[in-house]
Amino acid sequence: MGNSIRFRLWLAATISILVALAIAGAGLRYLFELHVERRVVGELTVDLNELIGATTFTSDGRLVVTPVLTDPRFANPLSGYYWQVEDIGTGSLERSRSLWDAKLVLPASGEGGELRTVEEITGPAGELSIAVERTIIDAGGRSFRAIVAEDHRTVEVSVSEYVRDLAPALLMLAAVLMAAFFIQITVGLAPLQTLRVAVRNVIAQRTARLEVxxxxxxxxxxxxxxxxxxxxxxxxxxxxSRATDLAHGLKTPLQVLSADIRALRRKGETDLADEIEKSAGAIRRHVERELARARLAPGVAGMASCRVSETAAGVIAVVRRTPSGKRLSFTMDVAEDLTAPIDEGDLSEILGNLVENAARYAKSSVRVHASAAVGEVIVAVADDGPGIPDADRQSALSRGVQLDSKGGGSGLGLAIVSDIVEAYGGHLAMDNADPGLVVTFSLPRHS
Incomplete structure (x- = not known):
């Protein structure tokens, strides 16, 4: 999973979305809090102007507020809404009932007439409050300081409710963005999937090149x-081409050796002739094997197809005419319409070797059976001969070892059969029957 491009892009997109939405959420929260604070300051400013309009000095210089602010919250003790007017000259106070006997303490005031907002002051109950204040100087030179304050918790409550409403919207937005990124990643990586399928077709030898x-x-x-x-x-x-040239180049010297072997036998030098014939036979088998392997055309597997019954019937017809085949009965159990994913010449090469070997060892009969299984075609060649011991059977399946030990065969043996079956992605197996030997090979179907 960690090596998947899709997973990496999805992980990066998820992290980016979550980080971006977290930053957006924090920013929206800050902006909303700022907006609420401005709205509170605006409302406090209205109350402050009303308070200033209601504040006067009597003829004897006493500070009075008439009428007081009508908002009932200013009348409830410690309600969080307060107003206070302070005579700067005498220090006398007029305040809302909500302050009870407490006093709002603000930093030093500014110039007369200047409206000032103080966002963090301590209220009568120790709570954090927002206040607006203005110092007024009348025509007689007397001055007072008017203050209206509100508990900051009203801002915090509004912000909390906003965040509670905002969170589901952000989560929904995250889900939508993740889905959009998923679609984007899927669409973006689709060409790679197409390329992957094309490569798989080449590996399966359905095509020779990438057709994308x-x-x-x-x-x-x-x-x-x-x-x-x-x-x-x-x-x-x-x-x-080089293998074919080399094999053909060796055929002529081998034919000369065969003539020399016959000449030695006529002279009575049988032992020497046998040794040379044995060596020449080994060389001939290698040459014929390389010729057979050179005939294999990489890239046909998956594209080639042939009818098994026709090929098997042709092979049996040839083997019937051999000295070994004339004494045997041949049975073919193959459906007429069964096709195998293999070139007809290669299948003929496989069946020719297997049927010929079976005929050489069979006592009375040889049977060819073929069937279609899930995803493959299975072909078996069986005889009623003595079979092969387990140890020798494993050796016969090894590369370069002949199944035919009597001589007189083609010399290709199971090595070439194995090469052809392997070239088509198949599997070769040998099992003893009772009696005889069964050689089975399977060829995968490429859908």
Whole structure:
């Protein structure tokens, strides 16, 4: 999961969304608190102007407020809403009933007539309050300081309610953004999925090259892979050509050796002829094996197809005419319409070796059976001969070891059969029957 581009993009998007919304939430909270505080200051300013209009000095110089502010909150003790008027000259106070016997203490006042807002003062109950105040100087030179304050908790309550309403909206926005990012990531990575499918088709040998039309960011990669596949195909073609040339080049000297072996036998040098024939036979088997392997065409698996019944019937018809086949009965249990994902020549090569080997060891019969299973085609060649001991059977399946130990065969053995089956992504197995031997190979179907 950690190596997935999709997961990394999704994780980065999720973190970015959460961080961005957290910052946005904090910013919106601050702006709303600022807005509420400004609204409170505006309301307090209205009350302050009303308070100033109601404040006068009597003829004997006494400070009076008539009428007092009518808002009932100013009349409830410690309600959080307070007003106070202070005679600067005498220090006498007029205050709201909500202050009871407490006093609002503010920093030193400014110039006369200046409206000042103090956002953090201590109220009569020790609470944090917001206050607005103004110092007024009348025509007679007398001055007073008017103050209206409100408990800051009203701001905090409003902000808390706002945040409580805002949180679900932010969570919903986060979900919408995550869904949008998911769609964006899916759409953005779709060309890579297309490229992946194209590569899988090449690996499964359904196609020889990447057949995709990708965005400009991905197309160069597809083009480079196609160039690599072209270079690999040319290299394989050259290698097959060299192997074929080498094998054909060795055939003529081997034919000369065969003539020399016959000449030695006529002279009575049988032991020497047998040794040379044994060595020449080993060389001939390797040559024929390389010729068979060179005939394998990489890239046909998955695209090739042939009818098993036709190929098997042709192979059986040829083996019937051999000395070993003339004494046997052959049974073919293959559906007429069964097809296998393999080139007809390669299937003929496999069945030719297996049926020929089976005929060489069978006592009376050889059976070819083929069936379709889930995702594969299974073909079995069985005989009623002596079978092969377990140890020898494992050895026969090893690369470079012949199944036929009697001689007279093609010399390709199971090594070439294994090579062909492996080239098509299949599997080869040998099992003893009672009696005889069953050689089974399976070829996967490429959907």
């Amino acid at each position: 039309t990708a965005p400009s960011e991905v197309q160069p990669l597809a083009d480079e892979i196609n160039r690599l596949l072209d270079a690999q195909e040319k290299a394989l073609a050259r290698a097959r």
